Amino acid sequence: MATRKKKPTKKPAAKKTTARKTSRKAPKSSTEQKASKLAAEVQKRNERMNGMTVDMICDTANGVYKDILKRAKPDLYFPVRSLKNVSYSQKKGYFEIGKQKKQRTLTVNTVKSFAQTLRMMGLSKELVEGNDFATKRDAYYQSKNWEDAKFDEQSESDTVMDDIEALFSVRGLSREQLRFVPDEHGGAVAGQLIVLDPDRETGEIERIDCTRFGSGAYSIPSNVEHLSFETDAKFVLAIETGGIFQRLQSHKFWQSSNCILVSMAGVPTRATRRFIRKLSDQCKIPVYAFVDCDPYGISNIYRTLKVGSGNAAHLSQFFCVPQARFLGVTPQDIVDYELPTHPLLDVDIKRAKDALKNDPFFQTHKPWQQAIQQLLKMGVRAEQQALAKWGLNYVIEEYLPKKLANTSKFLP
Amino acid sequence: MATRKKKPTKKPAAKKTTARKTSRKAPKSSTEQKASKLAAEVQKRNERMNGMTVDMICDTANGVYKDILKRAKPDLYFPVRSLKNVSYSQKKGYFEIGKQKKQRTLTVNTVKSFAQTLRMMGLSKELVEGNDFATKRDAYYQSKNWEDAKFDEQSESDTVMDDIEALFSVRGLSREQLRFVPDEHGGAVAGQLIVLDPDRETGEIERIDCTRFGSGAYSIPSNVEHLSFETDAKFVLAIETGGIFQRLQSHKFWQSSNCILVSMAGVPTRATRRFIRKLSDQCKIPVYAFVDCDPYGISNIYRTLKVGSGNAAHLSQFFCVPQARFLGVTPQDIVDYELPTHPLLDVDIKRAKDALKNDPFFQTHKPWQQAIQQLLKMGVRAEQQALAKWGLNYVIEEYLPKKLANTSKFLP
Numbered sequence: 001m002a003t004r005k006k007k008p009t010k011k012p013a014a015k016k017t018t019a020r021k022t023s024r025k026a027p028k029s030s031t032e033q034k035a036s037k038l039a040a041e042v043q044k045r046n047e048r049m050n051g052m053t054v055d056m057i058c059d060t061a062n063g064v065y066k067d068i069l070k071r072a073k074p075d076l077y078f079p080v081r082s083l084k085n086v087s088y089s090q091k092k093g094y095f096e097i098g099k100q101k102k103q104r105t106l107t108v109n110t111v112k113s114f115a116q117t118l119r120m121m122g123l124s125k126e127l128v129e130g131n132d133f134a135t136k137r138d139a140y141y142q143s144k145n146w147e148d149a150k151f152d153e154q155s156e157s158d159t160v161m162d163d164i165e166a167l168f169s170v171r172g173l174s175r176e177q178l179r180f181v182p183d184e185h186g187g188a189v190a191g192q193l194i195v196l197d198p199d200r201e202t203g204e205i206e207r208i209d210c211t212r213f214g215s216g217a218y219s220i221p222s223n224v225e226h227l228s229f230e231t232d233a234k235f236v237l238a239i240e241t242g243g244i245f246q247r248l249q250s251h252k253f254w255q256s257s258n259c260i261l262v263s264m265a266g267v268p269t270r271a272t273r274r275f276i277r278k279l280s281d282q283c284k285i286p287v288y289a290f291v292d293c294d295p296y297g298i299s300n301i302y303r304t305l306k307v308g309s310g311n312a313a314h315l316s317q318f319f320c321v322p323q324a325r326f327l328g329v330t331p332q333d334i335v336d337y338e339l340p341t342h343p344l345l346d347v348d349i350k351r352a353k354d355a356l357k358n359d360p361f362f363q364t365h366k367p368w369q370q371a372i373q374q375l376l377k378m379g380v381r382a383e384q385q386a387l388a389k390w391g392l393n394y395v396i397e398e399y400l401p402k403k404l405a406n407t408s409k410f411l412p
Numbered sequence: 413m414a415t416r417k418k419k420p421t422k423k424p425a426a427k428k429t430t431a432r433k434t435s436r437k438a439p440k441s442s443t444e445q446k447a448s449k450l451a452a453e454v455q456k457r458n459e460r461m462n463g464m465t466v467d468m469i470c471d472t473a474n475g476v477y478k479d480i481l482k483r484a485k486p487d488l489y490f491p492v493r494s495l496k497n498v499s500y501s502q503k504k505g506y507f508e509i510g511k512q513k514k515q516r517t518l519t520v521n522t523v524k525s526f527a528q529t530l531r532m533m534g535l536s537k538e539l540v541e542g543n544d545f546a547t548k549r550d551a552y553y554q555s556k557n558w559e560d561a562k563f564d565e566q567s568e569s570d571t572v573m574d575d576i577e578a579l580f581s582v583r584g585l586s587r588e589q590l591r592f593v594p595d596e597h598g599g600a601v602a603g604q605l606i607v608l609d610p611d612r613e614t615g616e617i618e619r620i621d622c623t624r625f626g627s628g629a630y631s632i633p634s635n636v637e638h639l640s641f642e643t644d645a646k647f648v649l650a651i652e653t654g655g656i657f658q659r660l661q662s663h664k665f666w667q668s669s670n671c672i673l674v675s676m677a678g679v680p681t682r683a684t685r686r687f688i689r690k691l692s693d694q695c696k697i698p699v700y701a702f703v704d705c706d707p708y709g710i711s712n713i714y715r716t717l718k719v720g721s722g723n724a725a726h727l728s729q730f731f732c733v734p735q736a737r738f739l740g741v742t743p744q745d746i747v748d749y750e751l752p753t754h755p756l757l758d759v760d761i762k763r764a765k766d767a768l769k770n771d772p773f774f775q776t777h778k779p780w781q782q783a784i785q786q787l788l789k790m791g792v793r794a795e796q797q798a799l800a801k802w803g804l805n806y807v808i809e810e811y812l813p814k815k816l817a818n819t820s821k822f823l824p
Contacts, residue, residue, distance in 0.1 A: 141799075141801045241595060
């Protein structure tokens, strides 16, 4: 058992130097030089964003401060986070938060949550300046030292963080830029990609070659804002199951088809979605989704990847991948490839009908309505691994090449 | 939508050449030569294991075949997989399956499952010979082409696979050696470690340096049997949450304390446990577990990592990490570090009492009984991120260094 320890006297705060300039020793090739330049640009952009973030936090805090000096009641305005305050434009390609705001005025009743909101912004400022980060849980426990402003439950601190995130999202800043990062697994990557990752302290760039991991893969960090990419790949393949990812990785499918494989392991995490989005944006390559043919794969995994989710619309601008298209498994594939199926469960049927009736994304895209109708009519679903009926590597040798020869036919 | 496709005529079987000899171009350093030699040994061992696996499958099948030729009813014997057929020896350090066997005789009633068992073994033989692998789900769908022997539900094929696994485990072969791999995420690794991974086709060895992933990490593949390691690290730190892993990784804790970080993300998957076990065995370094202080962290995560689980005791010999010790968070840490806590839930209390009453592992270790009693008496639990109360990096700057200065005090 641990020996009795004195109460910690100092609280080691996150106060190191801010991100420094890129420094690289003698780049060898022009590719490396180009990459180095690109990474420097990303870093410069991040430094600019860091400055903006701190400025915005200070502006908000100064507004409150001035009101108090004037003996006026200070206000904060937050966007309303609900489905009623969401719009979908096919042109922008993602769910967008509307203009409705809720007001929080400093009164006797709101003094605690008001103070907590300001302390949480203060924490964010500290994190940006110290080039550090905190998870929701970290932030909750940090507050235990905020005396009267401490949170009693993590759900309270989560709400405050979500409000701050929504507030700053309207001004173009993501939660990751506020240095609040998810406590989630980040998805695995393999294939024709070099990730450029500047060191937190020295700024020196690590070149991470995703063709060099043998049967393993690159695990995406929880924050990807500082990353940049170097690739000649033709597309990104975003895969639902670890099993199919491992098969394509072990058989180097990325080599024969010049692509980048990403394992989503179910509904992709924020970090995975942001990684795919940044990669696709920066390198201008398409993203193809390869998931199970069932309402969950279509309306939860694919729809979330492509346009975001309803109750977190303030995130969509950063996290959705509007350029994603649906490779398969499609309802028509079940017919064409004579796939083994399972009957649709009640929950599947409900999900599919909901998508048709209430989801602005599926309502906008006629081919999707037809596909979902077809699935409901057949009354069955199929997993991506069902292709193994024709041989374990049928997916590599027949299915994917055939599909990829006709990308214009992919569902939107 | 995909164009109408002819029924596939050939089933691309997994029939490439078997693993080849290691070939490396001009090793640069003696470290690399040593590593190369080690990897070659692992590969030779794997080839020997592959030969043994195929021989055992053929032996079993030949026994059945000879019985049939003699017009006798063939039998297969499988170890009983249940808690009643399990023992725990502190010396061996893991749950072990007992000698009880169940008999499966070929009769009119059992003909289908008998045939399925043999076909499943046949699939395993094909996989070994083709240097390929299959998940449980892959195997289920493969069977759709076995005509009368096809499985109707995946639960049936899973049971047959578990039986085969138990049968061969008694003879020292793991499921991974039969080439049946899990469909799970494999955990993330960062730190002072080079993983040696021979290419599936050429045998050339990829050297994967886990200090070179920037803020990302190495993602463990679903099968790790072919891997070997090169490291001077002093210990492996197995971490429950992604949040703490990311913090230690981003702040390069592995550099200052010369260790290897592994993110378990909850109860570690088979691949993660096997990876840690092989790493610790081969490099003779200790493993320290760093998890939440609650009955789940102690009796599910840590106990499973260290000695295995009751209903899969036939796996423990391959998957447990008997050399693991418990760094924290301990019940005493809650007192010593004045950690914020949550009250124990009913499910926590039940789990803790179960551990004390029914679990041979906790019954063997008195310090654990005391620790669990202490936790029950305090009536609270604490998360590892609760240390953030004293500063986000308190865990790096104070808690872990203090703990690691006194490893002999770790719970067994």
